[in-house]
Amino acid sequence: xxxxxxxxxxxxxxxxxxxxxxxxxxxxxxxxxxxxxxxxxxxxxxxxxxxxxxxxxxxxxxxxxxxxxxxxxxxxxxxxxxxxxxxxxxxxxxxxxxxxxxxxxxxxxxxx
Amino acid sequence: xxxxxxxxxxxxxxxxxxxxxxxxxxxxxxxxxxxxxxxxxxxxxxxxxxxxxxxxxxxxxxxxxxxxxxxxxxxxxxxxxxxxxxxxxxxxxxxxxxxxxxxxxxxxxxxxxxxxxxxxxxxxxxxxxxxxxxxxxxxxxxxxxxxxxxxxxxxxxxxxxxxxxxxxxxxxxxxxxxx
Numbered sequence: 001x002x003x004x005x006x007x008x009x010x011x012x013x014x015x016x017x018x019x020x021x022x023x024x025x026x027x028x029x030x031x032x033x034x035x036x037x038x039x040x041x042x043x044x045x046x047x048x049x050x051x052x053x054x055x056x057x058x059x060x061x062x063x064x065x066x067x068x069x070x071x072x073x074x075x076x077x078x079x080x081x082x083x084x085x086x087x088x089x090x091x092x093x094x095x096x097x098x099x100x101x102x103x104x105x106x107x108x109x110x111x112x
Numbered sequence: 113x114x115x116x117x118x119x120x121x122x123x124x125x126x127x128x129x130x131x132x133x134x135x136x137x138x139x140x141x142x143x144x145x146x147x148x149x150x151x152x153x154x155x156x157x158x159x160x161x162x163x164x165x166x167x168x169x170x171x172x173x174x175x176x177x178x179x180x181x182x183x184x185x186x187x188x189x190x191x192x193x194x195x196x197x198x199x200x201x202x203x204x205x206x207x208x209x210x211x212x213x214x215x216x217x218x219x220x221x222x223x224x225x226x227x228x229x230x231x232x233x234x235x236x237x238x239x240x241x242x243x244x245x246x247x248x249x250x251x252x253x254x255x256x257x258x259x260x261x262x263x264x265x266x267x268x269x270x271x272x273x274x275x276x277x278x279x280x281x282x283x284x285x286x287x288x289x290x291x
Contacts, residue, residue, distance in 0.1 A: 025142045044163060048168070
């Protein structure tokens with residue numbers, strides 16, 4: 001894979017922001033949904049990734065809210081972040097196709 | 113403040129002060145939302161905070177001075193401390209196995225290990241780095257002289273033979289460095 005490959009948490013953070021800006025815990029919940037509960041991000045991991053993505057211009061802080069005394073900062077996907085995500089998804093699809101397009105026939109033949 | 117908040121706030125102290133000033137409230141509110149009705153903090157969250165905090169410190173240190181500047185050396189303080197604590201413990205063990213026993217100087221090892229740990233934890237990075245490098249140099253010197261002298265204790269430890277192994281009331285030499 002090329003150097004464009006994203007680490008799994010980064011990929012799902014970008015994917016979580018695809019529809020709408022979300023705040024920290026919103027991203028954690030969305031990633032959990034998207035992965036069927038398999039990936040639950042820790043706050044430390046999430047913010048380290050968000051900082052990096054912000055530095056790279058793939059995500060920007062959107063707006064702030066205070067809900068019951070707690071600060072919520074929302075993050076939004078930039079066009080560049082969207083392009084990175086789409087490219088990565090395409091690459092994953094091609095990688096999956098390598099196996100899935102011929103996997104079943106081959107497996108059936110091998111186990112016959 | 114909730115109990116879990118207190119724990120998370122302590123873990124957040126690993127982050128650089130400037131980062132904390134900008135992000136602490138935001139990170140704490142994310143943690144609080146994930147906490148639900150749990151009273152105790154999640155161990156995984158604490159570990160992730162400490163590890164991300166150390167990462168952020170190193171990132172800032174390296175961006176400022178590179179590996180060879182003071183701050184670059186500072187980012188070595190924590191691994192160096194671990195090595196030194198291990199060396200100090202090994203020194204203690206060696207001391208106990210000497211014919212005269214540990215004598216009265218073994219607290220020096222413990223004090224050194226504790227000092228290094230506190231210095232690194234408090235990010236007194238220069239102190240930890242200097243102490244750590246000095247200790248490593250001393251260990252190297254001791255190892256070299258002991259090898260050359262047929263495993264005789266190095267000079268600064270031979271001074272200790274003047275003190276009874278388990279006497280009390282006499283001042284210890286308070287020296288440092290394992291045999």
